[in-house]
Amino acid sequence: MRAMTVPQHGGLDALTYLTDFPEPKLKEHEVLIKVEVTGLNHIDIFARVGYPGIGLSLPHIPGADVIGTIVEVGRGVTNFKTGDRVVAFPIVSCGRCPLCREGKPLLCLNWLYFGLHLKGSYAEYVTAPAENLLFLPDNVSFMDAITIPVTGLTAFHALTGVGNLKKGEAFFIWGGSGGVGTMAIQIAKQLEATVIATGGSDQKLEVMKKLGADYVFNRFKDDIPAEVAKIAPYGVDVVLDYIATQTFPKSFEMLKKGGRMLLCGMHTGKETTLSIHMTYLRCLSLLGFYLGTREEMQELINWIAQGKIKPYIGEVLDLKEAALAHHKMETGNMIGKLALKV
Numbered sequence: 001m002r003a004m005t006v007p008q009h010g011g012l013d014a015l016t017y018l019t020d021f022p023e024p025k026l027k028e029h030e031v032l033i034k035v036e037v038t039g040l041n042h043i044d045i046f047a048r049v050g051y052p053g054i055g056l057s058l059p060h061i062p063g064a065d066v067i068g069t070i071v072e073v074g075r076g077v078t079n080f081k082t083g084d085r086v087v088a089f090p091i092v093s094c095g096r097c098p099l100c101r102e103g104k105p106l107l108c109l110n111w112l113y114f115g116l117h118l119k120g121s122y123a124e125y126v127t128a129p130a131e132n133l134l135f136l137p138d139n140v141s142f143m144d145a146i147t148i149p150v151t152g153l154t155a156f157h158a159l160t161g162v163g164n165l166k167k168g169e170a171f172f173i174w175g176g177s178g179g180v181g182t183m184a185i186q187i188a189k190q191l192e193a194t195v196i197a198t199g200g201s202d203q204k205l206e207v208m209k210k211l212g213a214d215y216v217f218n219r220f221k222d223d224i225p226a227e228v229a230k231i232a233p234y235g236v237d238v239v240l241d242y243i244a245t246q247t248f249p250k251s252f253e254m255l256k257k258g259g260r261m262l263l264c265g266m267h268t269g270k271e272t273t274l275s276i277h278m279t280y281l282r283c284l285s286l287l288g289f290y291l292g293t294r295e296e297m298q299e300l301i302n303w304i305a306q307g308k309i310k311p312y313i314g315e316v317l318d319l320k321e322a323a324l325a326h327h328k329m330e331t332g333n334m335i336g337k338l339a340l341k342v
Contacts, residue, residue: 003123004322006060009050012323024127031080031130032072038121039065039146040325040338047116063120064090067145077130085136088128089294090114090149106293134298137305147311147337151179156300157292158240158262159187167192169237174247177204179337182312185211190308207335228254260285312336
């Protein structure tokens with residue numbers, strides 16, 4: 001089959017396109033999915049360059065957005081059939097560890113992630129456990145569906161679950177023009193919050209305004225905390241920050257008393273400093289998370305099918321151009337979700 005592989009960890013040239021990569025072998029309780037399009041996520045870059053503590057089986061196939069049509073079902077699969085359009089929840093849990101037994105499969109101690117621990121969707125075919133699959137409605141295209149498993153679910157879980165964003169609250173997001181940001185802006189508006197977002201170019205600011213952001217600022221030109229203070233003098237209720245080291249101090253500064261800071265990434269570094277004194281004195285909540293639950297993923301699918309959210313696909317490239325796609329993400333030269341046609 002055709003696949004974009006990583007024979008060895010490294011730079012952009014580590015991505016190697018093959019036309020004769022072996023098709024995955026179907027196991028019991030699994031299905032074989034034909035992939036037509038997949039999306040780009042930062043975890044794909046981690047898989048390419050290598051990430052401390054995660055040993056990948058090389059050659060590897062990145063890709064966490066598993067969407068497509070079932071072409072074969074394994075023994076024991078009864079709730080899906082060939083021809084079904086599906087999207088896969090990105091994490092395969094063990095079902096046996098203490099957290100799984102507590103009903104928290106998202107926190108599984110033995111979790112496996114598509115495109116990281118498991119071969120992913122940068123290929124014509126991928127296998128997935130049937131229990132990880134959700135049906136994709138006919139009115140949700142495969143192209144739109146690539147926003148669901150990682151970026152969309154992250155935004156949905158952040159605001160409806162972890163952050164519990166409420167009507168009338170002020171929500172701030174760094175990098176609102178990316179895959180997570182373009183979904184988060186729309187979700188926050190559905191929750192009737194005031195949305196403040198930043199971007200690095202006039203084009204990005206324009207896109208965020210069109211998606212519903214109430215206030216947008218250029219992170220290179222504007223004094224963000226000062227501008228936010230004009231809108232929310234006592235601070236904002238919720239900040240979503242996946243930029244990390246460069247933005248954490250400002251995120252912390254902009255929160256109101258009792259505010260919630262949501263952390264789900266480390267694009268500019270994984271370490272920072274924190275004032276414990278100000279954290280408890282201002283009753284701040286720092287909440288780390290990743291992805292979301294299968295139930296939230298189903299609800300997100302419903303929202304998209306109902307037209308509450310319109311996924312923003314910024315650019316479509318061919319799978320052969322995966323290196324270019326990675327370069328665009330690493331340099332911030334993209335808006336919304338970047339798609340790879342397989």
